[in-house]
Amino acid sequence: MNALRAGRRTGDRIFFATLTCFGIGYILLILGMLLADASFTTPAALRAALDKPEIRHAFGLSFITATITAILSIWFAVPIGYLMARRNFPGKALVDAVFDIPIVLPPMVIGLSLLILFQTDMGQHMERWSTELFGVGITYEVPSIVLAQFAVSCAFAVRTLRVTFEQMDPRCEAVACTLGCSSRQAFWHVVLPAAWKGVLSAGLLALARALGEFGPVLVFSGATRMKTEVLPSTVFLELSVGDLEAAVAVSLLLVTAAVGCLVLGRLLGLRVGR
């Protein structure tokens, strides 16, 4: 009996030690990449890279477009997430799968698909409409960066918000409705205030995704210096001209921004990316 217990205890230890080994292995890979980046460059090289006007432009453009993308993603993801969490309708599983397509598609394919979409009659019409209204087209212009980032980021925001709404007790809205609220009022006054953490998590996740988006932006917007170059494009451009130090410096900027989003989320008690 004692031998059996000792055997179980040893088996448990080996089991959890194996799990820990997998965890440590992956953590070492992640930290190793970050440390390698950090050790490759010096503060002076970082400053020199950041002093380049084209990198400053890419930095500003990245943050502006990613912020617009995050706001747009929340704008769309809140109603979609709520609808998917609360309503059952024929073909819901199919619609759900469609919302996940941008997550599983190769990034380049998303960019190419957008490029083709804007070559169709409808796309050309939108190009003309955008030019008339804002004085700027879409493809290979700044709006295309937002659109490319949005195509991917919104899917992550939808997923986060759907889980948020699913975890909320639907009876609160139901009770609000018995007390005189319409569904719209129950949503605005009861559901949305209670979901603020999920909304903020989705926004931070969308921002982090948008900042790092490269494939769709490269194909749909190009990487024209001082025009449609965002930070991930800068890494690519600097690598292609052999300036490894500048590429690493910009990579570190992107790492800092992404980690900043995660840390901010955790500090606010959010579940960013979880």
Next chain:
Amino acid sequence: MSLQLERCHSAVGSFHLGPMDLHLPQGAYGVLMGRTGSGKTTLLEVIAGLLPLTSGRLTIGGQACNHLRPADRGIGYLPQDGALFDTMSVREHLDFAPRFQGWAADRRRERVDELAQRLALTDLLERKPPGLSGGERQRVALGRALAARPKLLLLDEPLSALDEQMHTELCQYLASVHQEQGVTILHVTHNPAEAERLATHHLRLENGRVLPIS
């Protein structure tokens, strides 16, 4: 308002309720008992309009309600665990129904103060549900259901999380609300003493049917 169910059926997944017949005249205090899982909560949700009827006829105050939205039924509903709104203060809870039913600001303020006093919530008005005890939460939920002076009150175990003294006080309060306002009440409980004290109509839910208890 009277409450009448005629040959009503409802279903939630594989759980079927019915055929249910129930008549509570205007001003009646019906207490519904039954085993756990017999469908008492489902019945209240059907009457509140939160679950659809698959067949039969439901009338509240003589008005057919089968397709009436919950907000238009003129009811107050207190669900089993209160279902309070965590982001709202006690004051906002008590003000909720009058606000969305278009009461004037002065009248709303008076009603909140009156309810807070009757339910011993005056010192808790600015607190939010996560900072309340079980009994306090139950009183807030009761106050929220009563606030707009509904003509039909649906109470799902409203006194279950209270200490003995508060239980006695709220029993008295419910009896006085019933007498003073002439409101029709359907109250679900497992407590026979509570039923004995409050009910004018004793009911039992068994095998999906509502049976009167003599």
